[in-house]
């Protein structure tokens with residue numbers, strides 16, 4: 001088992017995190033015990049973050065004590081791995097859709113370091129009072145205005161770091177993804193420094209991951 005980042009491991013080409021709740025699966029992922037520690041397989045086809053790490057992203061700012069705001073948390077697939085890593089931190093998971101949120105609420109009941117917020121991420125002023133200081137914003141929202149949503153939240157919460165998964169086709173289907181990514185990066189650079197980036201094909205087609213600092 002090789003540690004790639006604190007709390008993130010690689011074994012035989014697969015990614016793993018240490019299961020916070022031994023014996024429990026979140027999305028039918030594989031569990032594996034080694035030297036008395038139970039690991040959960042982190043599927044890159046189900047989680048863009050896992051795809052980015054396997055594709056060689058060097059900047060992974062999630063730590064044991066990270067406090068993060070997760071926009072577009074859905075039912076918590078990726079968030080559950082962040083919860084495995086940030087055992088002394090906290091994750092605020094925001095989503096606007098009722099059905100996945102219902103599953104995320106149940107997951108938060110099992111994990112001490114996550115809480116659900118059902119809200120439109122485009123209106124951070126609505127949930128600002130519920131969120132303490134965060135050191136990272138993670139966003140995975142396939143909407144046309146995804147970059148504006150991200151920058152607005154970075155601003156409102158004064159987050160020093162951010163990770164955004166961008167889907168080119170949600171922004172403009174008529175342009176080649178490369179062109180969309182150039183436009184997006186130009187917009188982001190007006191507010192933040194892009195520290196690292198990687199394309200997520202083939203696991204997530206026409207997506208890019210950007211790691212930014214304010």
Ligand SMILES: C[S@@+](CC[C@H](N)C(=O)[O-])C[C@H]1O[C@@H](n2cnc3c(N)ncnc32)[C@H](O)[C@@H]1O
Pocket residue numbers: 046047048071072073074075076077078079094095096097100119120121122140141142143
């Ligand atoms: C691709 S899924 C996220 C998958 C999840 N990040 C994971 O890896 O487990 C995108 C999510 O964004 C949510 N979403 C879309 N627009 C939103 C908005 N304006 N505010 C909050 N959530 C939004 C959708 O409901 C959906 O659950």
